Amino acid sequence: MPSISELISTHRPDLASYEELYKWFHANPELSFQEQITAAAIVQHLETFKVYEICAPIGGHGVAAVLKNGPGKTLLLRADIDALPVTERTGLSYASTKKTKDLEGVEKGVMHACGHDMHITALLGAAETLANAQDAWSGTLILVFQPAEERAGGAQAMVDDGLYDKVPVPDVVVGAHVMPERAGVIGTKRGLIASSADSFQLKITGRQAHASTPHRGIDPIVQAASTVTRLQTIVAREVDPLDFAVVTVSAFHAGDAENIIPEEAHLKLNIRTAHPETREHVLKSVRVIIDAEAAASSNPHTPELTQTTRFPFLFNDDDVTCVLERSFSEYFQPGKNSYQPDIARLQGSEDFGILATAVGKPSCFFLYGGVDPEVYDRAEREGKMKELPGNHSPFFAPVVQPTLRCGVDGYVVAGLTFLGK
CATH class of the missing domain: 3.30.70.360 (Alpha-Beta Plaits)
Structure with a gap:
């Protein structure tokens, strides 16, 4: 049987089109509970694969997709899709110029200042990769594109709206988040991962x-x-x-x-x-x-x-994380600029864990970097790490590559780890 590295190399699509898709999501952000256009674009893309059963909307503008591929475990991979009331100041050619009214009726600039646009694109890229690699795995794959994470309401809203009546209950739940770490870095951590x-x-x-x-x-x-x-x-x-x-x-x-x-x-x-x-x-x-x-x-x-x-505490299950540690170590190779098995905890908070705790199942949330390696290394040399834009900054914008590839591969490695033959 081919290794995970060989499978990803063979079945991962050309990511050039996903780079453009990422830029589109970045330029077209929507606030929590308002993600109608974002959800429609996700559904449209998933439909091109012709193998996923799509359930939408759930819990507002949530999207779930199911690929049943024979006997085996059921794995849920999650990405969040909402943006923030932040006026973008990155100066990028694809920067958001969107404005909308928030829940209090105040007009705000809107920006994917937390990287959820990268999460969406990475999970869609992983969805295509795993669809292409069906011969290499067996079980049921669930993709969840969750709304309203920034308002701590989306995960619970999907559960309350019958998510697990519409899709099978997973055995394992895995999510991810892009961080102001050096791009190419990916990491896991046992125990508490978000406050x-x-x-x-x-x-x-x-x-x-x-x-x-x-x-x-x-x-x-x-x-x-x-x-x-x-x-x-x-x-x-x-x-x-x-x-x-x-x-x-x-x-x-x-x-x-x-x-x-x-x-x-x-x-x-x-x-x-x-x-x-x-x-x-x-x-x-x-x-x-x-x-x-x-x-x-x-x-x-x-x-x-x-x-x-x-927001609840978010804990990574020891057993699930231990399994991912082995796969991530083999695929990404441990190192300062690659895989870190004890990466720094997410300083923000997440409602991701509700998708697992609602049905009493274990979960793991991995993190990956998005800062241009040259920018990161220079800031480190000059003692200016505090000046790197972090999540929720109007200047936060992950470098497209290698961030996107790392996010896609992280999801795919998780998928093949728990569903691989």
Whole structure:
């Protein structure tokens, strides 16, 4: 039987057309829960293979495709498809110029600032490769193109909409994410691979007054400013330095006129942790500080803290990851610039794991790099690694190759690992 390397070399299509497809997805991003055109393009491409049973839409604009190829295990490969409310500043010839209204009705620039366009294209390339290589594997392959990952809602929406009534329940679930690592790097990690994330909107109501008579009002800006400062002490003074937690205030809106103390201040918070007990402690401390600052401001109005998104912890199953470690080591070869069996954890969060935990199945999430090797190496030599654009930056744009090939091959190696004859 041919090796995985030989199978991929023989059956992987010419990726030139996929490079152009990637650029199209990059130039035509859509926000979470609005991915109608993206989903239609995915379906149209899958239909050209003539071997996949396509189920769409699921959970909004989700797409699933099934290829039954004899007896064996059932494997689910997942890519997410939504973009972000970010105005692109990469200067690329295929940069997004799209604008749309977000869920709050505010017009925003839209960009694939997290690399989901690369995820879509890589999984489509893997879909064609595995369709071409049907003689080499046996079992059932499921492809899931998931919407609304950025809003922590897409995976659950697909499950709630009967994903596993429409497609078989998988034995193993595998996903992937492009990162600001050197292109050509690909990696796995046992255990925790992505932190939890809890996002909130905070409304602080005070009492409006003229700027010349602050004693007649209750200043929500001063209260909010004290709250922001005090929240930073949670990680600095309440979390073990050997642990991990981040408390971020990412938006602060209050007031209109320079001579008016406003009635309200509106903030947005994001909290990330690596352990359930730390999550519980940090969230409790956030609430305590918010209420205590209201009391310190003699404000009778209780601040309103409303949760907007909630990402679960994401753990890679040891057994599944161990199997992939062997295959990835053989195909990509271990090394600083290739396969890393203990790659740095994803610093963001993911709802991917819900596709597995919803049916009690194991999963693994692998990561791969997207930074031009020359750019990455120069930044490393000059001590400027912090200047490399990361996910969610308006400058984030993976170099097309070798990123795309690495993403395609990662999915295909996983497919042949669990379904190969």
